[in-house]
Amino acid sequence: MIVELINTGSELMLGRVLNTHQQWLCRQLSDLGWIVARQVAVADKGPDIQGVVRESLGRADLVIATGGLGPTSDDVTRDLIADLLGKPLHEDPAVLAPIIRYFETRKRRVPERTKLQGLVPEGATVLANGYGTAPGLAMEVKPNPFRPTGAPSWLIMLPGPPRELRPMFQETVVPLLQRVFPRPDLFVCRTLRAVGIGESVVEERVNPPLQHLMKAGLEVGYCARPGEVDVRLLARGPEATRLVSEAESIVAARLSGFVYGADDEELEAMLIRSLTERKQTLAVAESCTGGAIASRLTDVPGASAVLLAGWVTYSNEAKARFLGVRTESLAEHGAVSEQVAREMAEGARRQAGSDFALSVTGIAGPGGGTPEKPVGTVFIGLAGAGETVVEKNFNPFDRATFKAVTAQQALNLLRRKGLG
Amino acid sequence: MIVELINTGSELMLGRVLNTHQQWLCRQLSDLGWIVARQVAVADKGPDIQGVVRESLGRADLVIATGGLGPTSDDVTRDLIADLLGKPLHEDPAVLAPIIRYFETRKRRVPERTKLQGLVPEGATVLANGYGTAPGLAMEVKPNPFRPTGAPSWLIMLPGPPRELRPMFQETVVPLLQRVFPRPDLFVCRTLRAVGIGESVVEERVNPPLQHLMKAGLEVGYCARPGEVDVRLLARGPEATRLVSEAESIVAARLSGFVYGADDEELEAMLIRSLTERKQTLAVAESCTGGAIASRLTDVPGASAVLLAGWVTYSNEAKARFLGVRTESLAEHGAVSEQVAREMAEGARRQAGSDFALSVTGIAGPGGGTPEKPVGTVFIGLAGAGETVVEKNFNPFDRATFKAVTAQQALNLLRRKGLG
Numbered sequence: 001m002i003v004e005l006i007n008t009g010s011e012l013m014l015g016r017v018l019n020t021h022q023q024w025l026c027r028q029l030s031d032l033g034w035i036v037a038r039q040v041a042v043a044d045k046g047p048d049i050q051g052v053v054r055e056s057l058g059r060a061d062l063v064i065a066t067g068g069l070g071p072t073s074d075d076v077t078r079d080l081i082a083d084l085l086g087k088p089l090h091e092d093p094a095v096l097a098p099i100i101r102y103f104e105t106r107k108r109r110v111p112e113r114t115k116l117q118g119l120v121p122e123g124a125t126v127l128a129n130g131y132g133t134a135p136g137l138a139m140e141v142k143p144n145p146f147r148p149t150g151a152p153s154w155l156i157m158l159p160g161p162p163r164e165l166r167p168m169f170q171e172t173v174v175p176l177l178q179r180v181f182p183r184p185d186l187f188v189c190r191t192l193r194a195v196g197i198g199e200s201v202v203e204e205r206v207n208p209p210l211q212h213l214m215k216a217g218l219e220v221g222y223c224a225r226p227g228e229v230d231v232r233l234l235a236r237g238p239e240a241t242r243l244v245s246e247a248e249s250i251v252a253a254r255l256s257g258f259v260y261g262a263d264d265e266e267l268e269a270m271l272i273r274s275l276t277e278r279k280q281t282l283a284v285a286e287s288c289t290g291g292a293i294a295s296r297l298t299d300v301p302g303a304s305a306v307l308l309a310g311w312v313t314y315s316n317e318a319k320a321r322f323l324g325v326r327t328e329s330l331a332e333h334g335a336v337s338e339q340v341a342r343e344m345a346e347g348a349r350r351q352a353g354s355d356f357a358l359s360v361t362g363i364a365g366p367g368g369g370t371p372e373k374p375v376g377t378v379f380i381g382l383a384g385a386g387e388t389v390v391e392k393n394f395n396p397f398d399r400a401t402f403k404a405v406t407a408q409q410a411l412n413l414l415r416r417k418g419l420g
Numbered sequence: 421m422i423v424e425l426i427n428t429g430s431e432l433m434l435g436r437v438l439n440t441h442q443q444w445l446c447r448q449l450s451d452l453g454w455i456v457a458r459q460v461a462v463a464d465k466g467p468d469i470q471g472v473v474r475e476s477l478g479r480a481d482l483v484i485a486t487g488g489l490g491p492t493s494d495d496v497t498r499d500l501i502a503d504l505l506g507k508p509l510h511e512d513p514a515v516l517a518p519i520i521r522y523f524e525t526r527k528r529r530v531p532e533r534t535k536l537q538g539l540v541p542e543g544a545t546v547l548a549n550g551y552g553t554a555p556g557l558a559m560e561v562k563p564n565p566f567r568p569t570g571a572p573s574w575l576i577m578l579p580g581p582p583r584e585l586r587p588m589f590q591e592t593v594v595p596l597l598q599r600v601f602p603r604p605d606l607f608v609c610r611t612l613r614a615v616g617i618g619e620s621v622v623e624e625r626v627n628p629p630l631q632h633l634m635k636a637g638l639e640v641g642y643c644a645r646p647g648e649v650d651v652r653l654l655a656r657g658p659e660a661t662r663l664v665s666e667a668e669s670i671v672a673a674r675l676s677g678f679v680y681g682a683d684d685e686e687l688e689a690m691l692i693r694s695l696t697e698r699k700q701t702l703a704v705a706e707s708c709t710g711g712a713i714a715s716r717l718t719d720v721p722g723a724s725a726v727l728l729a730g731w732v733t734y735s736n737e738a739k740a741r742f743l744g745v746r747t748e749s750l751a752e753h754g755a756v757s758e759q760v761a762r763e764m765a766e767g768a769r770r771q772a773g774s775d776f777a778l779s780v781t782g783i784a785g786p787g788g789g790t791p792e793k794p795v796g797t798v799f800i801g802l803a804g805a806g807e808t809v810v811e812k813n814f815n816p817f818d819r820a821t822f823k824a825v826t827a828q829q830a831l832n833l834l835r836r837k838g839l840g
Binding site: 009010011012013014015016017018019020022023024025026027028029030035036037038039040041042043044048052070071072073074108111112113114133160161162163189191198199200201203204207219220221222223224225226230232234284286289290291292293294295297298299301302303304307308309310311312313314315317318321322351352364365366367397398399400401403 | 429430431432433434435436437438439440442443444445446447448449450455456457458459460461462463464468472490491492493494528531532533534581583609611618619620621623624627639640641642643644645646650652654704706709710711712713714715717718719721722723724727728729730731732733734735737738741742771772784785786787817818819820821823
């Protein structure tokens with residue numbers, strides 16, 4: 001089964017917004033066993049949209065198009081596709097009613113253009129939108145004039161806002177797909193996540209012992225991300241589970257000490273889960289990461305049971321007042337120093353009464369570097385696992401990468417020394 | 421001039437990583453006056469990559485392909501493109517030397533596969549990589565067998581990791597493009613950013629008075645994001661500057677009070693800039709946003725001069741101990757209440773000695789809701805602008821959207837009441 005994804009939006013082509021639909025929809029579909037063969041993005045323009053829809057309908061069994069269903073004048077996808085397929089648009093009162101209700105329950109007037117969203121191409125099924133006003137549409141293109149064989153294709157149109165598209169996909173599109181398409185081949189995909197090791201070294205370690213499984217159909221992929229390398233193990237067919245499971249044991253053994261988890265469990269989620277199981281608690285004292293570590297940890301539901309307190313203390317005064325860092329330490333060693341990282345971690349742990357405390361002090365840049373302590377210098381402390389540990393790292397990256405990599409290193413320090 | 425972008429990577433099609441190249445490269449190119457007509461993503465597979473490269477070379481004057489140049493066995497783009505164009509690969513010692521040096525300066529052994537990155541297709545120009553080992557490649561496909569006219573196309577290949585691709589694009593690709601392509605038409609794009617107003621209402625207000633400019637060539641686009649609507653004004657040619665500037669005045673007047681800024685300046689950057697100019701300072705006390713507000717503020721270079729301190733206080737005890745929230749208030753009104761938001765803001769301001777303090781207390785979910793205070797309930801406080809202000813909002817979204825929208829509302833409260 002061939003699946004293609006089309007994302008429409010002039011803002012995408014102008015680089016004004018990030019396209020998060022690609023990852024999200026590709027992930028949902030691959031978890032169901034359908035891998036997207038091609039994803040295309042074009043502007044909200046007639047010839048561009050009609051051109052790519054025509055091409056995709058000429059190749060794919062399932063085409064999913066996102067965007068352009070909203071109320072504003074650049075929302076043109078519905079009209080263009082109806083035109084391409086020669087289907088007239090009809091106003092459907094059953095579609096219009098919840099749109100009007102949406103505004104009424106919010107005590108807002110119904111904007112005139114919003115009513116355009118009640119128009120439905122002939123023969124299309126309407127997908128209800130529980131989180132906004134633009135309904136989705138699904139239609140079987142049959143016969144399919146764009147396919148050499150004339151075989152039918154399904155075309156599904158979803159609204160652009162992620163918080164409308166996502167529940168609509170899960171609540172209405174998935175059941176539809178499961179009804180109209182044959183059950184896919186058994187498909188197993190497992191991603192092992194490693195920290196503190198480079199991509200080339202990962203492959204050197206794991207590739208040779210995986211050769212026999214790759215000859216039997218295992219596919220192996222590598223993906224380097226800030227502070228992390230993912231190893232992806234994938235197989236299909238009746239042997240898929242065995243191949244992936246054997247490969248996983250080999251990779252885990254060859255990368256022992258570096259693999260922290262699998263699949264979607266981020267490092268912070270693994271830590272919150274582990275600390276919750278052990279009934280242990282954590283505090284965080286951040287200077288240069290400015291709340292990024294606390295924010296990552298609190299992205300995890302249930303973090304409130306683990307993270308007792310967090311501080312963002314840029315200034316020397318805040319480090320001294322709220323964490324009890326000694327003014328002599330600040331004067332003698334400077335704020336970016338092993339000693340201050342140590343006192344920040346110990347102070348945070350003492351203040352919060354937590355089992356562990358992480359601290360970070362460093363120079364994120366772009367300004368603030370010196371010859372002895374250039375931009376990228378950072379000290380990461382962990383109190384509570386026996387002796388307080390402080391590591392010095394050098395992350396000479398842009399500000400956003402610096403924050404991401406440093407947060408990853410701090411969480412990894414807790415994993416290695418705290419949970420070890 | 422037609423520009424197309426190809427992103428290769430099986431991890432993209434499996435939805436394992438977010439494609440950030442599309443936005444970044446589209447944005448860089450549009451700022452230079454070249455708008456990407458089409459972006460395509462495919463897996464790291466021979467027929468897929470060769471297929472889309474062939475199609476793009478058949479349409480575009482410039483094709484930029486990302487990914488697949490690294491050292492691992494799934495990095496196949498270089499070989500596939502050399503094969504497609506019938507260009508043999510040669511090992512280039514000048515390319516290999518910096519790769520070997522990269523490992524030597526890091527006191528690491530050179531992995532064997534890394535040397536494959538020294539292979540260069542005949543006739544290609546090597547683009548140096550200052551931040552990694554995979555060099556980029558540029559080649560003019562001339563004559564171009566895939567284009568009906570035979571007109572030449574430029575093909576540029578860049579490595580996948582963003583922190584390698586981005587400086588390489590700016591340092592080597594931009595000068596190349598400016599040398600080989602004619603200067604584009606004057607192109608002006610301005611995005612006005614509004615908070616606290618819906619997308620339909622924005623269009624109803626600004627569309628009618630923009631009609632005469634749209635007839636003269638102005639293009640208007642709308643984009644709704646969590647807690648924000650962007651209005652994009654775009655024009656080309658000799659009249660572009662006048663059209664966009666007149667449109668901007670109209671939009672600013674019609675959305676007065678809602679527009680906080682323009683183009684890439686995020687709300688947090690505007691606030692840090694404004695507070696720095698006024699020599700005013702800020703503290704943040706966060707419960708359910710868990711550090712997200714502090715982290716957004718500290719994404720801005722120079723935030724350290726403004727953000728004196730931040731607290732993440734989930735528990736009642738932390739709210740009482742570190743912010744001085746009264747235990748009676750917690751007992752009487754509950755942690756998620758107007759009174760506690762007020763005392764958090766006032767306590768943070770007092771503790772930090774800052775001009776302003778923001779506070780947030782609410783229920784991010786998925787657990788923790790009650791009939792009186794369902795998931796999504798949040799109180800946002802601001803101390804320091806005369807009387808302490810507390811707003812109650814209802815953000816019944818997924819956890820990540822809740823954090824993003826709530827942080828946006830808190831920053832907007834500071835904008836309206838603090839800078840007002």
